[in-house]
Amino acid sequence: MNREEYLNAVVNQIRCKRARDMVKEEVENHIEDQTKAYMEMGIEDKVAEQKAVREMGDPVEVGVSLDRIHRPQMAWQVLALIGVISVVSIFLQYFMNKNYVAEGSYYFFHQLIYMVTGFCIMLGIYFVDFSIIGRYAKEIGVVFCAIMFISVFFIAIKVNGMSAFIRVGPLAVSLKLFIYLYVPVYGAILYQYRGEGYRALVKAFMWLLLPVSIAIRMPSLITAVNLFLMLFLLLTVAIAKNWYGIHKKLVLTATWGAIVVFPVTTIILMLNNQKTIFPEYQSQRIQTFFAPDPETFGYQISNVRTIVGSSRLVGSNDSGIQAYERLSYINSDYLLTHIISYYGILAAVGIVLLLIILIEKIFRISMVQKNQMGMMMGLGCGLVLTIQAATFVLQNIGLYPTTTVFLPLFSFGGTGTLVSYMLLGVLLSIYRYRNISSPKTRKKKRLKITFVDN
Structure with a gap:
């Protein structure tokens, strides 16, 4: 049995179609590694490949074993x-x-x-495969923000001066709650910028501020604050994982320092009846919360x-x-x-x-x-x-x-x-x-298989 026949026999045991290409690539990588090892020992390439294929074991058993691992759960x-x-x-x-x-x-x-x-x-x-969202995260983010912008500025029903709802058939959709669906999309967007350095950080902040600014213009200060906190916590995780190759401690210290200082200063100004960037009624609500x-x-x-x-x-x-x-x-x-x-x-x-x-x-x-x-x-x-x-x-x-x-x-x-x-x-x-990672986004892995001597 040559390599291609062996791979086909293994893949035929995999019930999840999405996992087949990944399993095939992993098994093929292992065969190639073992083939190279035999060639370095002086064995001819065709013989080395045949020997490597034999040592992989029975293709049906290997396929069934991998099927148990790489299937939806x-x-x-x-x-x-x-x-x-x-x-x-x-x-x-x-x-x-x-x-x-x-x-x-x-x-x-x-x-x-x-x-x-x-x-x-x-x-x-x-x-639905969640990786579809990840694959088109930027496009989804643009469309989502465009829908929110159009809804807030042109379609929304105003309640007490706030662009609160839009009508979708019999359902009144609360824009202040609907906007939170952006958060997992933002997590996928952050993933797409891995390895881009400080440019990724600038882009990440732009993607963060876009929906937050829409929430502010509703206007809903609490929604904007909660949304900002959720998105910035995701960005913090991405930075902490060193996805962008930047100075983690310096960036996190500077950004979190600013985030803590700004709201504390704003609240102090509001409590002392000082003018802030926020409307008067929001300042009054902050004041009446404390008194x-x-x-x-x-x-x-x-x-x-x-x-x-x-x-x-x-x-x-x-x-x-x-x-x-x-x-x-x-x-x-x-x-x-x-x-x-x-x-x-x-x-x-x-x-x-x-x-x-x-x-x-x-x-x-x-x-x-x-x-x-x-x-x-x-x-x-x-x-x-x-x-x-x-x-x-x-x-x-x-x-x-x-x-x-x-x-x-x-x-x-x-x-x-x-x-x-x-x-x-x-x-x-x-x-x-x-257990079914996408071949387009995953890193190459090596399969751990026990050899069978023939």
Whole structure:
């Protein structure tokens, strides 16, 4: 059996079509290495190749062994956990909307539709090769930012002076939540600039500032800050991995120093009624966060702190004050505050623990990826869910300014629900193809095979 016949016999055992070229290349590399070793021993090239092929062992057995390694996999534990959280969430929405929200049945059935649709979209993305996003990351980034720009400046429905929503059929898409889908794309863009030195750093900042500037023009300062933090954390990982061949410590120290100094200085100026680059109403909101005034911007924060401060570990709070009596959007923006006021602190802790377990699994899957592009995209998905969840929890206990946030998989709303499931779909796709790296982006590897003496 010559080399080509052997390779064809091995590849025929590989069920995943995407893995066949990779497996063929790896086995061929090994045969070439062994052939060269025999030729250096004085054996003729044809004889050396035949001997190298024989020592690879039975091609069917080798192929079957490689098929077990290079095939799509399913993160069953993560999928089961997502299913459990989805069921808990829909029951929570049912009881909340039934008892405390006007037209509760309408909101419940809409949320049920959102969740079922989101779950199906997640499974659909799972079957799509995530590396397609990586291959066309720049093009996707340009199109995404163009859509956001056109939506914010020309299409969006303005609510309280903010370009908040666009209509897509029966669904009102929240632009402040939809923009977070850019984060895993940015991770793939960073991967494409490996080895370009300081030019890569300049390009990375341009790709970072583009969506952040759109968020500022909505205007939504909190969205811009959260988005900037997510993207810059991804850039930090890329720099720390020395993808660009620059002075890591110097760059990270300078950039993180500026990032810490700027917001601290801005907040100090706002608290002292000094003029900043931000609108007056945003300065007032910052001021009332530190010193809430129930008559102005501090109304919601004051109520949240009052409700949480009088709550019990289990059951309704001592004062009898309920979230639905003082807060709006208790099935979305203030869902956790309502749970604390009516069911007790431990009930809210249980929900947060479910999300912590899910997020921990997301980061674990991402960090063990051999495919570095998959790792960055997975981290991007994890960062969106983590920072949104953290922001939501802090807002719901009165430690964060009032803004539009969502608790992944729990809050009512079409955009937040669909975005959460889409990000989880990307993560599941990354896990599915974790042992099937792309031949176009991977580095040449050597296959470890035990020789069989004939």
